Amino acid sequence: PxxxxxxxxxxxxxxxxxxxxxxxxxxxxxxxxxxxxxxxxxxxxxxxxxxxxxxxxxxxxxxxxxxxxxxxxxxxxxxxxxxxxxxxxxxxxxxxxxxxxxxxxxVWTKLEQICIAAQSPAGNIEQSAVAMLRGCAVLTPGPARAEYRAWLAARPTGPAVTELLEAARGEDALIRGLAFDALRAVGAPALAAVRAAADEPVLRPYALLWLADHEGGDPRDHTDTSAGVLTRAEATWLWVDTASAAHENGAERLLLDHLDSAPQPTVAELVDEIRDCGHPRTVQVLLALAAAHPDPAITKRVRRAAFQVHTGGA
Known part of the structure; x- marks a missing residue:
């Protein structure tokens, strides 16, 4: 033997x-x-x-x-x-x-995979998906994509996709977003798994955006069409999730810029709809937004909304 x-x-x-x-x-x-x-x-x-x-x-x-x-x-x-x-x-x-x-x-394909893995800029190829993604959080997009490719080249595609989706299911919104960025480096082999992930509320907005990107479109441009796009409620949930990522990773200053990407045309409408989106970090995001916004009237409205969500009031 x-x-x-x-x-x-x-x-x-x-x-x-x-x-x-x-x-x-x-x-x-x-x-x-x-x-x-x-x-x-x-x-x-x-x-x-x-x-x-x-x-x-x-x-x-x-x-x-x-x-x-x-x-x-x-x-x-x-x-x-x-x-x-x-x-x-x-x-x-x-x-x-x-x-x-x-x-x-x-043989050439395997040698190419080995070479890609050897080019890992941050040395995370032996780490778990969560640890690798956390290491990529401090990289610019180019090196991060190289790290994704190196990490993926060092393991079978199926288990790698499963591990990335499992990382996306965690509580860290930043890791969730990065996991789907890494899945873009996988491409078509991840299609079935991402389609299945679209049935999970926490992953659905990211999965739909990934699918639209893979198919050559952006669901945010077609919010009135049928399946495979983000509804306004899903877009609001995604906005809160990405705002949560900024807040939890010390980037509160980005929250004001993040307002421009909200699906609602005004802060007042955004705040009203955030209260009903069901995101577990809604209160924290509202309080962070209130602390960052320069308008006292908006700050007061946002804090009131945070209190209402916290207490379950209307």
Whole structure:
């Protein structure tokens, strides 16, 4: 079992060499490469302690060579069966192997993913989605997108999308917005999951905007049309959520600028509709807005609304 695991771990490097060689590689060459790689893997193992199982030999011993050749043949046969390489044999013994176009494409794609992951500007590729997104909060859009791509390249797409959506379900509105920004870097593979997320009230406005952006439109331009757009109530909830993100992350000064993006034409209408939007951070947003607004009359109205939401009054 140990040798099988070592061969499985070594095969990607063999395929990379085959891709770079751009031609047939002899069976003898593959065996030699495999022996070298397994020796490297064994050298990288941590030193065994007294309680550990004693380590195996550091190099391929003569007695293992026959099994190594047999297992290499098994691996090459499996790759040939799925169309990744072609085997040329003589008397049922492989003479040389060559990657097919499909195999070369697969290796190149994996190498590209590794290169993207290695370019992580903030070094968050091994972090959870929440930790990665929190690290991206201090980056400008360009480096943040590079970080998203690096993080995504380091893990399977399906689980990555699931983890990003789970992060978006949390209480932090900033993380919610950043999670959907990261999902834009995923693109079409995230489509089904985002469509399903549109059924969740907390994610619905973000999901609808993501879907519209993916399909080449903006639902905020079509608020009177049917499904797939933001209603005024959804737009109000989203406004409160993004205002909450600014408030919770010390950017109260942005709240006044944020008023320009409100779906209501006046602050009075905004305040009236915010009271009924059902967002859990409504009171905090109203109080922050009251503290930031320079107009005493509006400040008084906003504080009154915050008190009414807090007490459940009309």
């Amino acid at each position: 140990g040798l099988v695991a070592e061969i499985v771990a070594a095969i990607p490097q063999l395929l990379s060499v085959m891709q770079l060689s751009d031609g047939p590689v002899t069976a003898a060459g593959l065996i030699d490469l495999l022996r070298q790689r397994i020796t490297e893997l064994r050298a990288e193992r941590p030193t065994a302690t007294a309680d550990d199982i004693p380590p195996g030999p550091a190099t391929i011993e003569q007695g293992e060579l026959g099994e190594l050749v047999r297992l290499l043949g098994w691996a090459l046969d499996a790759l040939a069966e799925v169309g990744a390489l072609t085997l040329h044999a003589r008397s049922r013994h492989p003479e040389h192997a060559k990657l097919t176009d499909l195999g070369a494409w697969a």
